[in-house]
Amino acid sequence: MQLHQIIPLVAFILATYSVIGNDVIQTLGTFLTSNHKKKWWILWLYAAGILTLVIVYGWIVNQGDVSYGRLDMIPLPEKMAFWYIIPPLVLIILTRFGLPVSTTFMILSVFSSQAVIEKMILKSILGYAVAFVFAFGIYLLIAKKFESKESISRAEKEKSKKGWLVAQWLSTGLLWSQWLVQDFANLYVYLPRQLTLTELLISLFIILVLMALLFKSRGGKIQEIVHSKANTQHIRSATFIDLTYAIVLFLFTELSNVPMSTTWVFIGILAGREIAISYRLNKNEIGKSRKQIFRDLYKVNIGLIVSILLAYAVGMLNLMEV
Template sequence: MANRKKKNRKKSGLSYIESLLPTSFIELIREERRFLILIGLFFFLAGAFYDRPQVAMWLGFFFAAYSAIANDSIQTIGTFLASNADKKWWLLWLWIGGIFVITVSYSWYVYDGDVTYQRLTSKGFSEAPTSFKFLQVAAPLFLLIITRLRMPVSTTFLLLSAFATSPEGIINVLIKSLSGYFIAFAVAIVIWLGLSKYLNRLFKGEAGSFWMPVQWIVSGLLWAVWLMQDAANIAVYLPRSLELSGFLVFTGFIFFGLGILFYLRGDKIQKIVTEKSYVTDVRSATIIDGVYACVLYYFKSVSVVPMSTTWVFIGLLAGREIAMSLTDSKGKGRPLSYSFKLIAKDVSYAMIGLIISIIIAVAINPVIWDELVNYFFS
């Protein structure tokens, strides 16, 4: 009897607390309780081991590997997933995972243990960390939370900024990323406006059987070029030259992490892709991936400075949405006002990620703030 009364008091106490909170917030907590428990555990591990460099190095890498690929999956394999929803997940995983292994293995062999295609040789990122601060190890966890909220933020800014040894490194990444956004935006408008009549004819009826292998090849090429740019976001925790054992851990963990991502079909952030116009058609997905791969390869060739591929991707989709709205005659595009809303939402999320990354960088190294202010306002 006494135990029953205690249980009733506990329930009434919980009910009172729940009554003070918005219903939507309570539902969110209940729905995401497993994720929140896991994130809490990860933050605890980051706090417990950040002052042990050999442990913190790999712990930060494990966090970064999954969070970066989970968030950036919308750029590289998002359209691939959307247009192959009827395929078995493990077939898609083996294709993309195999390309990952080949791509990073080539870089590791050619560049003497460097898996980033020399992205981390640029000023501000060339030195591997020998000690860690809590926020450096925990930075990927903020990215996991943002990913869970379906926000396509820049993993480059959020992760690399935490290790920048000078503001010049952050500024160079920012300049290159913003130029990537505007160039991708312009290229998309030119292509989808200039080829609108041809594309309308191309998209009539069902897609031919030859489109599927073409899309797999194009998606694989895009994935490889993306890795050449963004592997730096994951490897920033590790020595700039990996021994064979370190390389095997690096490759194996990401390979099996991709398996989880494909099993979850991109998880919640996949909605960022599927809400865009006409992306589940294999023909449209192939063209998007092909244009994106060309733009990324161009920037890879320009310099070894890392860049935010997220900004390039949202610029590409923004230009495509605008062009499809302007040429829309059969309902394939969105109304122009709706397209602007989608563009504004994606840019605002990317800006949130940029602001968070600068806050983390300044919290880790306060000198960076003074030098950034002097750079822009002196």
């Protein structure tokens, strides 16, 4: 096997590792937090089963395209140079510092034209805004009943908690499936747009093994962002977060097949939620919530800037090679 054939496989493995360490925890973080007493492999089996169904279904109905059309505007380079490995390596480093970096921008930008990058940025900004407003509106209505200390304490003691446990697992399953439809493109951008059965099975095996490592470590560094938000360790709170997130992702899945940053949607959900809870339950905390929101925005914008710089750097290297 020649070097230019090895690079896509190595890049796919690195991208999978980096995306799982960064983006997956933003989708399954509340699930892991609220089910911290359960064995990690039980949670992994649930997530792995849904992932397998989504990827196999996409492969069958889309004639080998598991990205669900998200890579239609992003062609695979005829010859992939070694510098295409740089973005997932940078993403791994940033993830180690706990930065909620957008893997969509970090990975896909180096393959995309300026026009596609602009569309991804606009759709992601819109995603943040819609997520913020949607979450803010929902939590204005439900904060007092479901997010106050008294209601949380009662829920912990009630036998009906099992019902909320089922609801949270279902909402997580819905969210997980919608996130996969959006973010499979970030993994499979390094591989042919139509996979053979062998390529499908090998890539699926790699993803499931790396997911198992994440679940065993209970989320890693990025999980701290989930822990820092109010009540995320409680089943009811996790259920509402996951359901809100899933609805917004579904809306944007139907809007267009332009890739978008699910990280920005996630940050928007948490931001709208935090402001609404502070406003309804403790107005003295609004200033603190604003600081958290700006801190999270600062972190994701660092990733955006680095992504654009990487895209230009890779573009220049490609021109120099020609």
